[in-house]
Amino acid sequence: MTDSADGTPRRGTCRACGGTTAQFLDLGRQPLSDRFLTEDQLADEFFFHLAVGVCAGCTMVQLMEEVPREEMFHQDYPYHSSGSSVMQKHFADTARHLLEHEATGPDPFVVEIGCNDGVMLRTVHEAGVRHLGFEPSGGVADVARGHGVRVVTEFFEESTARRVRETDGPADVIFAANTICHIPYLDSILRGVDALLAPDGVFVFEDPYLGDILDKTSFDQIYDEHFFFFSARSVQALAARFGFALVDVERLPVHGGEVRYTIARAGARQPAERVAALIGEEDARGVADRSRLDRFAADVEGIRTDLLALLNSLKAEGKRVVAYGATAKSATVTNFCGIGPDLVSWVCDTTPAKQGRLTPGTHIPVRTPDAFTPDAVDYALLFAWNHADEIMAKEQEFRRAGGQWILYVPRVHVTS
Template sequence: MCSGPVEEFLDLGLQPISQQYREPDDTSDEFRFRLAVGQCGTCTLVQQLDEVPPELMFRADYPFLSSSSSRMSRHFLGVAENLLRTALAGPDPFLVEIGSNDGIILRAAQRAGVRHLGFEPSGEVADIAAAQGVRVRKEFFGEDSAREVADVDGKADVIFAANTVSHIPDLGEVFRGVHALLAPDGVFVFEDPYAGDVVEKTAFDQIYDEHFYLFSARSVREAARRFGFELVDVRRVPVHGGEVRYTLARSGRRQPSPAVGSLLADEEARKLTAPATLAGFAERASGVRERLGAELSALRRSGARVVGYGATAKSATLLNYCGIGPELLPFICDSTAGKQGLVTPGTHIPVRPPEEFARPYPDYALLLAWNHAEEIVAKEPGFRESGGRWLVHVPEVRLL
């Protein structure tokens, strides 16, 4: 981002594309890349050291839908309502979303009669949104496409992105696009996994191919300044294991809220960007790998039946880093129809529908979708009633 020196602090080994599920009998070569992470010594931005071509990750058949989780649906509807009450409350507002997925936020704008447009390169996901009346462009957001939209639709009052900006290695292209499309007094709002939560919780599985960056308030502020923007607000968001919603405006247009200074001071007090902090994080990740493997092996030797729950993108990092395959987890239950009947990336564990979880219930279940623990545990009361125990690995390996 700033041409400063990037120092590696964590190597999670060779990893596959996190959402590249395959047929059980597919023996073709599987793309792998070294998932190593470093931090810039100048601007403190945390990033992967090897870039995966975006077309390999965000394919036409990309399997994740934002609306698949009731909790995330409620979250995004809340975001939309907040934007409609505030930044989109003026005359003839215009909302643009980068990475609009199946259009939860834009559908709310549509119902409110607000002009809107989504950028979504995954064609089948974009088609789902379009079928519900959402305006969407099936392409990546960038400077050229942003200028085209500005010429036709005018400037945007809000440019929003959720779990998208951290996916784009060329942040300069993002900021140049925002610069071309955002109204003079508009805001660029995005939320992504927070480096502070990842480090504090030892949530190393939040690092996978799509999450090229791990943002902190300090690194976002430094990145914004290089393109004429200012960090004017931050808000901690309790989804996806801990995120921050950043609000940026053109420099000098808005007074930063006290929350910005507070979070920056908190990061400084915690020494979030200190090399020793990151080295400790890497050491704890290695410890989780050893303890989780040992726990699953011990359960297998004891004759206990263990399965996985939640074939998430983050589980690809965990399973491949820890060397967990079908011999330790015979299958994983997941509600995403497009994953059922396939096997997991790299580790080739069968994915089955949630109905299989109770036929019969296992003795233990590794909760891979740990960030949705409350929702999943509430949905599966029969498992605990049958004597089953949930096994989690964040912030440490333990039984719930």
């Protein structure tokens, strides 16, 4: 897919190393993925161009256009990390692991970048360990404070990290989940980590994994909030530019496939064998090769074609089709495919801040989960596919009544 008159890929500057990026996927005009609207807000809706490129130098895959951070993360940001029981357990387990293996000194200090509603730091707080969460979205930060978590409503960057170092001392652990990939200004983040991290401390972050996105054709992982799409090789190169080393990687099943990266100061730790193993696997599979990325782009086009054909067929048959999960990533699917209320009547979601509003861009009404009853739905398009097991186990009555689920990862298919 190209974006220039002569058919060559559009080019830009890599936000990780300053090299040259070449576009390989164009997902078109897109709204803010988490901006659920009321009727009177539709006229002022913000849109941008969503396209993805790869750096020829450091292999970092990234968006070609940056959305201002204040547009995305603000007082009314609606996503709550603790909304899933699976993720609650994941973050509690993560906190316990960090406390047992990293924050082991006499007075450890744990910092989280983008702590959201405090789902991870609650366990740290309950253990009586000093901690601090950075969370620029005021609403979810207030929820974290309600659970006793210490939070500052600021963006983490070099200046704020230095201030914390002066008042609280060095951090033994700096953690982030589904946050670092959101941040285009990685230079300030890494300089902040350098300023705040103890000499033997670790910076641990987990984000969607490029390898899984390619394998599953999960193109809906690409939206305004996800600026970078990390691989082990690109993270290793990023760390080295700031005097750090990638010392461990761990594949995670959450959110459709992630990797947890552990970074330490160069020379402070011996890298685990699985770092080289994952990088070798990426090289063998050509994860950042242009041919592989072009094949991914073609697969995305195929999903759009197949999904629209299915939805139009069901509409012609008079079937009642709704969606399940008003996720941020569903904005990419609906706007790229052109799926509006004519094809999907409404979407149900458990988040109160989204209910009674309209989805970004395509303006599908969001309803409460009690609207999802077998007599009201024939087919459910599962936007929250990364929570499929949890959702389908909860909605057994829908299945028993003959209801069908529509999924589009890794391909368009229907299942009961």
